[in-house]
Amino acid sequence: MKFFYTLLSMLFLSIPQFMVAQAPKEVFIKAGKLFDSAKGVLVSNQVIQVKGNVIENVGSNLTIPQGAEVIDLSAYTVLPGLIDAHVHLLYLESLKSDLSTEGIKAVVMEGDALRALRASARAKTFLEAGITTVKDLGNSGQFLDVALKRAINEGAVVGPRMFVSGPILSSEGGQFPGVLHKHKHLASEEYRIIKGKEDAINAVRENITYGADIIKICSNNTPNNTSLTIDEMKAIVNMAHRYGKKVTAHATDNEAVWEAVMAGVDGIEHGYEVADSTLKLMASKGIPLVPTDASKKIMAKYLEAQDFQGNKEETIKGILADQHDRLSRAIQHGVTIVAGSDMYINMEEPQGNAAKSVLVSYHEAGMKPLEILKAATINSAKFMGLENRLGVLKKGAWADIIAVKGDVEANFPETIFNVVFVMKNGKKYVGE
Ligand SMILES: [Zn+2]
Missing domain, CATH: 2.30.40.10 (Urease, subunit C, domain 1)
Known part of the structure; x- marks a missing residue:
């Protein structure tokens, strides 16, 4: 091997003598x-x-x-170019279904080839919508996100720049609730199921080896009901940081957010029910929040398709009021907002377009347009340590x-x- 490396470097050194660069x-x-x-x-x-x-x-x-x-x-x-910090290009759920059913369908009925082909078409809609960079945070089978990223970088497929997580590190069951024990291996085809601290360390090494740019964990497994321990998350964070990789955590309720923050994660996804005290802690540690919120229009369309039987108007009002309250409190406490859509539901329009509705939801919550644009550009770039390269128009x-x-x-x-x-x-x- 060494001989070829030497030969190669000699060739490169001699190139300028007979080639004029264009x-x-x-x-x-x-x-x-x-x-x-x-x-x-x-x-x-x-x-x-x-x-x-x-x-x-x-x-x-x-x-x-x-x-x-x-x-x-x-x-x-x-x-x-806009940055969507939370996408799942290799996963699309029907408006009428749910993560449990569709997640398992993706594994057992859709399969890798069809998922990748569909994702490549989906990726194009993001670029065409002006989203030139995405952070793809799992639900991509086993490293299909890495493959898609390679195809885009090679120019074989048209799509945004991708920063990818590989399989999400999650506790037993992943985010597939309702699966029988004898079929529990299905979750391992979509998630990296963590069994203790040592295993957590290995999972980070695996993901990094096979192409992950970032580590995504499920602090809690919503809609499933188990969670990682603080010790498991600490082990993950230490290992990821050792290789210069950031860790971001799916965390919906306050306990899940608080535990992930205590474990030292770099970012929080969702945080729907986060308390003021936890937001203050996030602000003091410089941990951004990615509020994957729905706009009024998206929420109405979703409830309509789900054949919701209650008072639609009141329900939408209630959900949106909670989202808006959480976003306002985060801003008030000084938490950096990074825009991320989590738009994995088929809204029956170009998916990249639907993803931008998250920006509308921030607007509905009272965020100023230029603050929203910062959340969708430079704030996201800063999280990745790329603020001189991405999300900014400068030399x-x-x-x-x-x-x-x-x-x-x-x-x-x-x-x-x-x-x-x-x-x-x-x-x-x-x-x-
Ligand atoms: Zn997500």
Whole structure:
């Protein structure tokens, strides 16, 4: 082996002597308004110089050379590509069903090949909706997320940048309630079932070996009823941090959030019933919350399809009031909000579009449009330690750039769906 490495490095060293590198393609983008995510403000009349896959420069007084390629977005608002911090591209649930039934169906009736093919079509809808980066947090069989990411990176499939978790580390049963004991192995086809501290350590090593960028755990297993212990979660966190990987926890009730926070996780998903005292602790430790909330429209459609028999209006009002209250309390206590849709339900529209309804839910809860955009760009990038590359339009960032038509501040819920331009990694996917 060593011989070949030596040979290879000699070849690379000699390349510049007989090859002239081709200059990366350059393009200038004129932006009517541009969202400066670091400052959280809109600025006017900016030009973005893109060289290859990177932003070379941004400013109001850039000179555009004669004959240079220009993309004129001066009628629009230009944003960093959106980041959805909580997706499941390899899993889709029918509106009428539930995670238990559909999860098992995915394992025993859908299978890896069909899941991956469907996911590749789904991935395209995210990119076309302006979501240029996703964090894919499990329910992907055994590392199908890693395969999809590879296919996208190779250009075989069109989709967003993916950061993937591999199988979710979970306690007995995973998130498949109602399975008979004799079929309990089914959960192991979708989750990595943890059996104690030593096993937890091995699970982290496994996931990292086979391609995980981040470790996702189920602090509690909702809708199932078991949970990891603080000691198991601590072991996971220590091991993941040893390899420079973040840990984020599915945690719905207050106890699950509190225990995950005490174990040292880096992020909390959902946190529907989190208490003020836990939110304060999260704020003091700099742990962000990913509120995977539903908009009014999505909630109404869901209850309609589920053939809900109670008072629909009142039920929706109650659920939304709880979500809004939790989001407001989190913001009030200084918790960073990272936008994540968890949109795994088939809303019978392009799935990437449906995913953006989470941003509308934040708006309905009273968040200001530019704060929502920060949650969907730079806050997410910061969590990944990539705030100089992602979720920001500045020199040195990857050229993930989108444009929307309309007034993003005055009419956020409509404007965010009017995506007229999408560029990912310097390549244009939507727009003339
Ligand atoms: Zn999820």
